[in-house]
Amino acid sequence: MVRAGLTTERLVRAGAELADEVGFEQVTVSALARRFDVRVASLYSHLRNSQDLKTRIALLALEELADRAADALAGRAAKDALTAFANVYRDYAREHPGRYAAARHPMDAQTAAASAGGRHALMTRAILRGYDLPEPSETHAVRLLGSVFHGYVSLETAGGFSHSAPDSQESWTRILDALDALLRNWPAP
Template sequence: MVRAGLTTERLVRAGAELADEVGFDQVTVSALARRFDVKVASLYSHLKNSQDLKTGIALLALEELADRAADALAGRAGKDALSAFADVYRDYAREHPGRYEAARFRLDPTAAAASAGGRHAQMTRAILRGYDLTEPDETHAVRLLGSVFHGYVSLETAGGFSHSAPDSQESWNRILDALDALLRNWPTP
């Protein structure tokens, strides 16, 4: 018998909350069952296993990030769009560290195709259209932005900048200025 009130969506959302509290790598079906004070077996009518749960959390995180990014980008272009997009990722990682980690989870091809990952790529490329890049430079720039955003956020959330001056916000602003300048003056081979 399925326990009343438990749904896949509710379990994935609870798993996402758990990821924010204890870290994405600590999320398991067993940990989720303890949270609901139920036996693990009662969750298997909604989830196949911990991999299925983690996939659900990753899909949720990618969707939340894409929705936030779309809202932030509306009506913006150039550096304003670049900064808004970057700030979405940074703010999301600060607010939801476990979900942010989940957004980096390697999905199987079927889940990846159904995810909001494509929306992220489309928004990044839309920002880059304002910089008049053509292929393959646009793809190089997509990779550069992803690397810089994720690298900075990862170092910052791990406490890497907390003990030195200038503060991390000043560095973030300067990095976004530098990225904008680079994208406006993209080097030719």
């Protein structure tokens, strides 16, 4: 018998909260069952296993990030759009470290194609339209932006910049200025 009140959506949201509290790698069906004070078997009518739970948390995180980014980009172009988009990722990682880690969780091709990941790529390309980059330069720029945003945020949230001056916010601002300058002056092949 399924415990009243347990739904897949509720379990995934609780799993996402758990990821933010203890880290994405620590999320398991067993840990989730303890959170609800139920037997692990009670959750198997909603989730196949811990991998399924993690994939669902990743899908939730990608959707949340895409929704935030879309809202932040509305009516913006070029550097304003670039900055808004970058800040969404940074802010989300600070607010939801476990979910941010989940957003990078590997998925099979079919699941990835159906996820909000495609929205992220489309929004990045929309930002780059303000810089008039031709293909394949646009693809290179998408990869550059993803690498810089993720790399900086990962190092910052791990405390990598907390022991030296200047403040990490100052560096973040300068990096976004540098990215804008680079995109406006993209090197020819």
